[in-house]
Amino acid sequence: MPFLKLHTLSRRVKRAIFLSVDSLLVPISLYFAFALRYGTAQPFSYLASSWVLFPILSIIGVILALGVRLDRIKLNAFESRAMTRIAIVSMALAMSAIVLSYLLGLNAPRSVPLLFGVIFCLLAVFARLGGLAFLNWLAEHGSDHxxxxxxxxxxxxxxxxxxxxxxxxxxxxxxxxxxxxxxxxxxxxxxxxxxxxxxxxxxxxxxxxxxxxxxxxxxxxxxxxxxxxxxxxxxxxxxxxxxxxxxxxxLVESLMPVSPDQLLGRDKVVLDTPEIAKSYAGRVVMVTGAGGSIGSELCRQLIHCKPTRIILFEQSEYQLYQIDQEMQAEADGRNITVVARLGSVTNSPRVENVIAEEGVDIILHAAAYKHVPLVEENELEGARNNVLGTQVVAAAAAKAKLERFILVSTDKAVRPTNIMGATKRLSELVVQDIQTRSAVTKFAMVRFGNVLGSSGSVLPLFQRQIAKGGPVTVTHKDVTRFFMTIPEAARLVLLAGAYAEGGDVFVLDMGQPQKIIDIAHQMIALSGRKVKDPVTGEGDIAIEITGLRPGEKLYEELLIDSDSLLGTPHPKILRAEETMLSELEVASMLREIQGSLTANDVTKLRDIIVQRVEGYHQQIDDHAIG
Structure with missing residues (x-):
């Protein structure tokens, strides 16, 4: 129902409507004044000598309405002062009718201008009250509230x-x-x-x-x-x-959530380009890890790229159900089919069957275990999912000769100090290797900084801690990170697919890294609270330094070799061509990883990582932070 969108009209359009209504009420009121004075509904014979009043008073009415700003009165703020303005216009119109009748020598009765002013006043008031009642009725019956x-x-x-x-x-x-x-x-x-x-x-x-x-x-x-x-x-x-x-x-319980954009420390990067829609329009796109923070946002943004179908691939039944329900509602009416498929990226037959059955053209591989402390304590499963899972999906893409395969990676893959980052670097090496033997499929990788608002990021953690009254926990006073928003991350993946030439690593220019402790201070301030002074005890929310967690770095890097940087059509997106392992080295590495998983040998897995991942070193626990 088009009337439901009345509240979204621009203020200029609303003012034009008010002005049009008021200008129409002038001749209507004058007609009723003559009708009442002469006691007939058709006083045309009496109007013949006074017809000139209609156009002149209509023009005067518009001028008066603009002069006292009748068109600027908001319906939902209609009160006594607004009625006073209408009364002023009504009296001015009545006086104008009297003066015009005298100057033009019209023989209309003197009571007509007075009736005209009263009728205009009443009609203008009732028109606004009626409009307000109509909008209230629409709000009651036509919107979900x-x-x-x-x-x-x-x-x-x-x-x-x-x-x-x-x-x-x-x-x-x-x-x-x-x-x-x-x-x-x-x-x-x-x-x-x-x-x-x-x-x-x-x-x-x-x-x-x-x-x-x-x-x-x-x-x-x-x-x-x-x-x-x-x-x-x-x-x-x-x-x-x-x-x-x-x-x-x-007030903590009723705080509005802090927007990730407020914490970036830079302007958002505009990544809306024609290449995105062109690259995905009419394609069948499969998103692995579709229920995760990045995967779900990728699905939401893909809707606007007009693909033929979106295949949601996810091992978590609950997360798949949630994103499927959301996407079905979004796709309704857009002629886009959304298909939900349960499965693990480590299950090769399942991945190949889904690709074949659905006729997939592009894969966006977002499925991964990404929480540093959890993967640090579950190394073997982290390697199985992140490395072997990537190998399975990338190999299936090459075998099916898909158009493109984009791997979602992380800045923690650069000279990593944790297993999660190391497994993501190994997955990059796997993708680079498969690219060398694929003449059809273009493979590319995207490295993110920390994605604000994603599960496990500092934003939801700090919000929960602030809501509980603190303390806000920071591992080290000098920890810095690159930050980006979930929409920026998803858009970067989509653009990487558009710009991919084969074996590329894409990164976003995210400005300067920010200190986590500064983010904590900002969030406390944006929540309307004050940081508690550890000496005087003044303030609301304390910040507590807890010490670096296992595998955590003080700072992150985006590139292994900054000299390999190349430009792209977008000034804020950079492409890097980094060193890679040979086909024999990658095959040997995968066999060794599979062997460590079969033998449940964590030590062997860590030895493989030390040998194969450039710059990998274990972070020494640091609790003496000063």
Whole structure:
């Protein structure tokens, strides 16, 4: 229904509509004035001598409306001052009609201009009230919003109702108040019910949330009311008290999430280019690890590239279900088929069957174990999934002669100090090797910095710690990282597919690395809190230094050899051609890794990594951080 999008119209269009309505009301009001004066619905014979008033007063009406800014009155803020402006225009129009009648020698009765002014005033007011009622009706019946009841019909409750009416997410339905003098009244357009009637009204109106908006309540009384409200089948939310608002305490639970863009320390990189849509349009694209942070964002962005089909490949049933539900809704009406396939990237027959059955053209390989501490303690499974899984999928892509294969890698693969980074570097070597024997498929790799907002990143961790009142834990005061947002990461993968020539390593120019401790300070400040001073104890949230974790580096690098950098069509995306192992060395490495997995030999796996991964060294535990 097109009317549902009225609220999205630009302010200029809305002003034009208001101005058009007011200009039409001028001749309509003048016609009604003549009709009332002469007592007939068709006073055409009496208008013959005064027809000139219609065009002149219409022009004057537009000038007056612009002069007092009638077109700038917001419907949902229509109040006494707005009515005063309409009254001023009405009186000015009546005076103009009198003066024009005198100057032009018209014989219209003197009562016509007065009736004209009154009628215009009434019609202008009712037109706005009608428009407001229509928009409210649309909001009630034509949008998906949360229906809420407000407990407290005082000043705070009225202001909350007004704010909610201007939002699209929630709609206030009624007030609840234990003050008998307010019960039964209509306040701010909403009925006020007694607490005893709440249960019945909740069921009748389909209320999903109850908002307690009585900031003057004592903590004891507020706790009593909340305890009572929790007995109903509706979520209960509480506005902080005035004292808490003044002190800044009690707001943590209602904090808005910190946007990753606020923590980048640089401008977002614009990666929207025509090459992306051109490279994926009409193709069948398979995303491995489709339920993960990067994989799911890749799927969301692929929708806009108009592929024929998107194949979601994921070993986690729950994550596959979630992304499949989301993508089916997004793909609906776009003529794009979304297919969900359960399976592990280490299962070669399953991977090959899915590729063949679905007619895959491009693979975006995002499936990996990426959490450094977990992989450090589960080395063999990390190698199985990250190295052998990549080998399985890349080999299947080459065998099926697909168009492209893009590996999602990490900056931790460069001179790694942990098993996760080392396995990602080994997976890069595998992809580079397969490229040398593939005349059709173009293979490429993308190295990310830390992806803000992804699972396991500092953003959700720090947000949880701040919500609990601290402390925020940082492993070392000098730890630095490159940062990028999830959309930037996904876009970089898609662009790598467009720019791939074979065996490329793509990186994003992410500016200067940032200190993690600085990120912690920013997040605490953006949450409206203060960092606690360890000496004086002043402040809200403490920052605690915990010591480097096993395998953690103080800083990360994006390239093994910066001299190998080459440009791309995008100024912020760089391509590197790095050293690689021979075919015999890669084959030997894969056999050795398989042998270490079969023998469950962690020591052998670490020896393989030391031999094959350039710059690998184990990080010495560092707890003396000063």
């Amino acid at each position: 949360t229906r809420v009841a407000i407990y407290g019909a005082g000043a705070a409750g009225i202001q909350l109702a007004s704010a909610l009416r201007q939002a699209q997410e929630a709609r206030p339905v009624f007030f609840v108040d234990d003050n008998p003098s307010l019960q039964g009244l209509m306040i701010a357009g909403l009925p006020v019910f007694a607490p005893d009637a709440l249960k019945m009204q909740l069921a009748r109106a389909g209320i999903e949330q109850i908002l307690l908006a009585v900031p003057s309540l004592s903590k004891v009384r507020r706790a009593e009311i909340v305890e009572t409200l929790k007995g109903y089948e509706a979520e209960v939310k509480v506005l902080p008290s005035y004292i808490e608002l003044m002190s800044g305490k009690g």
